[in-house]
Amino acid sequence: MQPLTGKTIILGVTGGIAAYKAAALTSKLTQMGAAVHVILTDHAQKFIQPLTFQALSHLPVHSDTFTEPDPELIAHIDLADRADLVVIAPATANLIGKMANGIADDMLTTTLLATKAPILIAPAMNVNMYNHPAVQANMQRLAAYGCRFIEPGEGLLACGWIGKGRLAEPEEIAEAVVRFVDEQSHQHTESRDLAGVRVLVTAGPTREKIDPVRYISNHSSGKMGYAIAEAARDRGAEVTLVSGPVALPRPSGITYIAVESVQQMYDAVMAHLPESDIVVKAAAVSDYRPAVTHTHKVKKGEDGLTLQLEKAPDILQAVGERKHPGQFVVGFAAETQDLARHATDKLRRKNADLIVGNNVLAEGAGMGTDTNLVTFFSADGGIFEQPLMSKRQVAEKLFDLVLEKRAARKRRVDG
Numbered sequence: 001m002q003p004l005t006g007k008t009i010i011l012g013v014t015g016g017i018a019a020y021k022a023a024a025l026t027s028k029l030t031q032m033g034a035a036v037h038v039i040l041t042d043h044a045q046k047f048i049q050p051l052t053f054q055a056l057s058h059l060p061v062h063s064d065t066f067t068e069p070d071p072e073l074i075a076h077i078d079l080a081d082r083a084d085l086v087v088i089a090p091a092t093a094n095l096i097g098k099m100a101n102g103i104a105d106d107m108l109t110t111t112l113l114a115t116k117a118p119i120l121i122a123p124a125m126n127v128n129m130y131n132h133p134a135v136q137a138n139m140q141r142l143a144a145y146g147c148r149f150i151e152p153g154e155g156l157l158a159c160g161w162i163g164k165g166r167l168a169e170p171e172e173i174a175e176a177v178v179r180f181v182d183e184q185s186h187q188h189t190e191s192r193d194l195a196g197v198r199v200l201v202t203a204g205p206t207r208e209k210i211d212p213v214r215y216i217s218n219h220s221s222g223k224m225g226y227a228i229a230e231a232a233r234d235r236g237a238e239v240t241l242v243s244g245p246v247a248l249p250r251p252s253g254i255t256y257i258a259v260e261s262v263q264q265m266y267d268a269v270m271a272h273l274p275e276s277d278i279v280v281k282a283a284a285v286s287d288y289r290p291a292v293t294h295t296h297k298v299k300k301g302e303d304g305l306t307l308q309l310e311k312a313p314d315i316l317q318a319v320g321e322r323k324h325p326g327q328f329v330v331g332f333a334a335e336t337q338d339l340a341r342h343a344t345d346k347l348r349r350k351n352a353d354l355i356v357g358n359n360v361l362a363e364g365a366g367m368g369t370d371t372n373l374v375t376f377f378s379a380d381g382g383i384f385e386q387p388l389m390s391k392r393q394v395a396e397k398l399f400d401l402v403l404e405k406r407a408a409r410k411r412r413v414d415g
């Protein structure tokens, strides 16, 4: 199942040069399973044609409030009612101004006033327009109405100025949409089945210094571990997240510990282990580190350079050795072949209760992606293959299984 299957999204496109990026966004959201109903303003059509969006979304494109193809319906009200989410990308200063003031003078703005669906706004404009107090005040007013913003990027703008105002990339907007939909869907079915439980999560890569300017690391983005921490928090757990260096925003409502090296991650995990009920090791931790960290930058010589590496501490193994009977330990196995063999071997060697195996070469799985394709290997011999899901959905499935296994263990202990 795709992460947006069954979702109806209205994509409002307004008249800025970044309108061309909305085509790629339409394609991405459609590929993720959403039904994308595009509404173009008149000015957007100066930059891009409705046919582009129709071809990419396989759905009619709307632009005129008074074109009513179905006499049974009023198009903008029908769309407004059916939407699970509205995304406006790019959102011009003009559109933001109209929205903030309740103006409804075209198909997009009437739909926006009529909808009760959440609204995500991705602004794009000249840096001086973006910083203008009127635009800032309008955005603040919209935020107070409950709209969410996807921050524009900084850089060279089409107008020649350098600064903030460039539309976020289609990939970033699509990721924000998936995160938002996950959050919403969980809030709707929210249960507090982890209330009172203390969950320790590790996420992201580690960095092992070679010298002051170089290090050994990997491509982990932290998305898997952060999704796990957020899922645990939303289910009522008290969460500690030990994170390697990543580009994700810090989740609210949790204890956050930033680390870089394996040793720092090891120390943070060991410090919090005694009071943790569930430990989830989603971080991509270095197995090796330079035997010597040079104090000064290593200079280029005539010949090649040999780096001496030593084994880094295995944090999961240390946790497995120290865990007490009430604790439940989940490790990950990032493999490129023989997933089941390696995952079950790690389960046994590291004394974990569950291993989440992911073949990081599989399409849509592994590092940097918003989705993952995992199999759960349980210490009692259970193997649970999962379909491709968003990382948040993987996290939810993981906690469903952990709770089931903890309850079964408690029943065994209680006799």
Ligand code: PMT
Residues within 6 Å of the ligand: 203, 204, 219, 220, 221, 222, 223, 224, 225, 262, 281, 282, 283, 284, 285, 286, 287, 312, 313, 314, 315, 316, 317, 330, 331, 332, 333, 334, 335, 346, 358, 360, 366, 367, 368, 369
């Ligand atoms: O961060 P993302 O971009 O979202 O990507 C997610 C992910 C691919 C990183 C994640 O799903 C994942 O697989 N994490 C584990 C990566 C890893 O280090 O796998 P491993 O098979 O090398 O290690 C096995 C287990 O031992 C892991 O739980 C790891 O955290 C732990 N380990 C490994 C080495 C070490 N020195 N200490 C450890 O604790």
